Amino acid sequence: MRPLFHPAIDDVRPEAILHALADPSRAAIFAKIMQAGCVEACSAVSAVGDRVIPKSSLSNHFKVLREAGLIRSERHGVEVRNHSRWIEVEARFPGLLAGIINAYALDQRHDLRAAETPTLDKDAI
Amino acid sequence: MRPLFHPAIDDVRPEAILHALADPSRAAIFAKIMQAGCVEACSAVSAVGDRVIPKSSLSNHFKVLREAGLIRSERHGVEVRNHSRWIEVEARFPGLLAGIINAYALDQRHDLRAAETPTLDKDAI
DNA sequence: GCCCATAGTTCGGAACTTCGGAACTAATGG
DNA sequence: CCATTAGTTCCGAAGTTCCGAACTATGGGC
Numbered sequence: 449m450r451p452l453f454h455p456a457i458d459d460v461r462p463e464a465i466l467h468a469l470a471d472p473s474r475a476a477i478f479a480k481i482m483q484a485g486c487v488e489a490c491s492a493v494s495a496v497g498d499r500v501i502p503k504s505s506l507s508n509h510f511k512v513l514r515e516a517g518l519i520r521s522e523r524h525g526v527e528v529r530n531h532s533r534w535i536e537v538e539a540r541f542p543g544l545l546a547g548i549i550n551a552y553a554l555d556q557r558h559d560l561r562a563a564e565t566p567t568l569d570k571d572a573i
Numbered sequence: 574m575r576p577l578f579h580p581a582i583d584d585v586r587p588e589a590i591l592h593a594l595a596d597p598s599r600a601a602i603f604a605k606i607m608q609a610g611c612v613e614a615c616s617a618v619s620a621v622g623d624r625v626i627p628k629s630s631l632s633n634h635f636k637v638l639r640e641a642g643l644i645r646s647e648r649h650g651v652e653v654r655n656h657s658r659w660i661e662v663e664a665r666f667p668g669l670l671a672g673i674i675n676a677y678a679l680d681q682r683h684d685l686r687a688a689e690t691p692t693l694d695k696d697a698i
Numbered sequence: 699g700c701c702c703a704t705a706g707t708t709c710g711g712a713a714c715t716t717c718g719g720a721a722c723t724a725a726t727g728g
Numbered sequence: 729c730c731a732t733t734a735g736t737t738c739c740g741a742a743g744t745t746c747c748g749a750a751c752t753a754t755g756g757g758c
Contacts, residue, residue: 458683462676466595472588491734502718507736526725526734541679547672551587554666558583616705627747632707651705651754701758708751715744722737728730 452514452521452528457536460517465537465544468516473501474509475552478518482532482549489527577639577646577653582661585642590662590669593641598626599634600677603643607657607674614652643670 469475473496481488495501501509510530513519520531537545594600601621606613620626626634635655638644645656662670 458687462673462680463595463597463600465676466591466673470588470591470595475588489734503735504718504720504737505716507734508716508718511736523724523735526732528735541672541676543668543672544676545672547666547668547670548587548591551590551666551669555587562583614705628706629708629747629749630745632705633746636707648706648754651703653706699758701756703756704754706751706753709749711747713744713746715742717742718740720738723735725732725734727732 452523454514454520455517457517457533457540460537460540462541462544464516465518465541468512468518469548471509471512472496472552473499474513475548477509478513478532479549479552481519481530482534488530491527577648579639579645580642582642582658582665585662585665587666587669589641590643590666591673593637593643594673596634596637597621597677598624599638600673602634603638603657604674604677606644606655607659613655616652 469478476496477493480493484492493501493506510519510521510528513530514521517537518533520533521528522531534545594603598621602618605618609617618626618631635644635646635653638655639646642662643658645658646653647656659670
């Protein structure tokens with residue numbers, strides 16, 4: 449098993465971060481890692497929302513987050529623990545992660561409200 | 574020619590915005606539209622950096638930005654004018670766009686510095 | 699009206715990415 | 729040393745992106 453690769457914070461690119469978090473499952477995983485005291489075994493995230501994510505896809509999601517510079521993964525025996533690199537990323541790109549995580553949180557609340565009130569679709573322009 | 578589709582601001586999803594701006598060319602186009610008094614014909618962005626972008630790819634980039642809810646495009650005779658929807662998007666997802674545009678700006682300055690000082694690669698962990 | 703130029707869009711195929719099941723490896727406990 | 733648990737790798741199917749060529753739409757000149 450190849451050792452886990454982590455980019456130096458100076459090699460972290462905004463496009464990689466956006467690409468990583470443009471996937472709602474990955475954004476949810478990342479948000480969870482941050483809340484959960486910055487540590488989380490991969491298997492602790494077997495589902496996102498109501499959707500079950502297969503092992504191989506999960507493994508890939510963690511790889512994308514890791515290589516984007518968003519998380520740091522360490523093998524501890526048979527499992528991998530993931531820490532968010534929030535502080536480093538925030539120092540390099542202030543406000544970026546907060547804006548993204550907040551946007552997803554707002555979007556979710558919005559969806560809930562919409563589900564309660566049966567809506568009449570209306571078009572822009 | 575099909576009329577240009579614009580999502581209502583309430584239908585704008587964070588993942589679509591991140592996906593649109595995860596491409597550096599698109600992020601550059603969007604940044605340019607914002608600076609340039611919020612109006613820009615497609616053809617005015619024939620190149621990004623030193624790279625020439627073919628017409629068909631450009632057309633597609635504008636479509637992605639439009640459908641993500643980031644810009645509003647209006648046909649004016651033979652050309653299309655693009656306005657940024659910054660104000661609406663900012664109201665819905667405060668800080669999101671500022672964080673992203675700022676991150677790309679910081680990254681670019683960082684690259685310039687790195688090019689001046691010949692570096693010694695160093696690995697993380 | 700008819701032709702031309704300009705500005706964008708659509709089509710379609712090649713190259714690339716993502717997804718997920720099956721097979722694999724690595725550490726640990728009995 | 730076998731079984732179990734945790735995660736990775738492989739690989740084919742499905743989907744996405746890129747870009748050249750062909751197309752459409754608008755406006756101007758005659």
